[in-house]
Amino acid sequence: MAEASTAQGSIAGAEEVHHSSIWPFVIAMAALFGFAGVVFNLLISVFGFVLLWVGVGGWLLQDRHMRFGAPDEPTESFPFTAISIRKLGIWIFLASEVMFFTALIGNSFALRVRSETLGIGWAAPGQVLNVPLTAINTFILIASSFTMVEALRAAERGNQSQLKMFLLATFLLGAIFVGIQAYEYNKLFFGEGLRPWGVDSAQLYASLHNGESVPLWWHTFGTTFFVQTGFHGAHVTGGVIALGFLTGKAFKGGYTAKDHEGIELVGLYWHLVDVVWIFLFTIVYLV
């Protein structure tokens, strides 16, 4: 569509039109303070966290109420001609996400392999974690990927009622996923005494497990479990917030058959979160 036909024109036009926003910079600064705080002082992290929400809120409000004045279909030069610059951006971001989760999962898997080869052992599938409940969550996330892609198709066709329905369904499925995970976290943390930092005390563990002593693998298991599923859950939560924004905008008629790139971009992120869960579910729960 216009994406291709104005490719040349918009590159030339991009230099003339002001299309900058301060908010991505604010979010980048928030990340800087957030991570710097981990090294220096957690108060700096808290400041970064607040700044993150200021940045996200500001950006959403700007998108909601203002035009960025961006060229309609900006594209990059070779080799990414005729590819939307935003789609290119989100794919590069997703590539970095793949590396991020690979580091977490790879690290956890290496710790587990060490634990088993050293004879410390590891939890058998289903021994600590609730596999049937998480299986339901897996089906929910897969279904949400399906409704997400159907929402995009409805947007491409200009079918407003289907678009609203599928976006709302994706948002609700995502929220249910987070809700079930919060329930599971609550059970594991308080009911089983599983902690990200290991175990609070042998007495607490014994009181929750019929007087048994703490298995040696318990500490590392808790850390790897919460790190892997926690970062994933944070990503799902971020996706749910983005979906809430999309759904709200769709209900106000914010997307047309020609202009719906936001749905495609959030969709790509949402599917990646699903892909990560597919591997996490297998590695953390089934293997």
Place this chain on the structure above:
Amino acid sequence: MSETVAGTKTIRRRETGHERPYVLVVLILGAITAGEILFFTPVDIVPEQFRILGLLSSTQRVLALMGFAAVKAGLVAAYYMHLKYESKWIKIIPILPLLGVLALVLSVAFR
């Protein structure tokens, strides 16, 4: 404005979008997941004699489950993330970090 060859392809893909097998993909994803839970994990949903678990060594079971996960992830990436329909340059972007993933998996596997 000049219309590029790649752009024409984009138009054709957009128009044929309604033929994409989204429903079939979600059914396959669900079926594989159900199979994993029912037959490859020690969870008491089906009687033990129906689980393939006991016939496989631990390594074989892990490899089978990781294979299923890879197939599912591939389906989501190809159809829901539209990689199957994207230009080769977009396809290359997610493949690059996967080379790193491969290196990491091999380094863990052969330690």
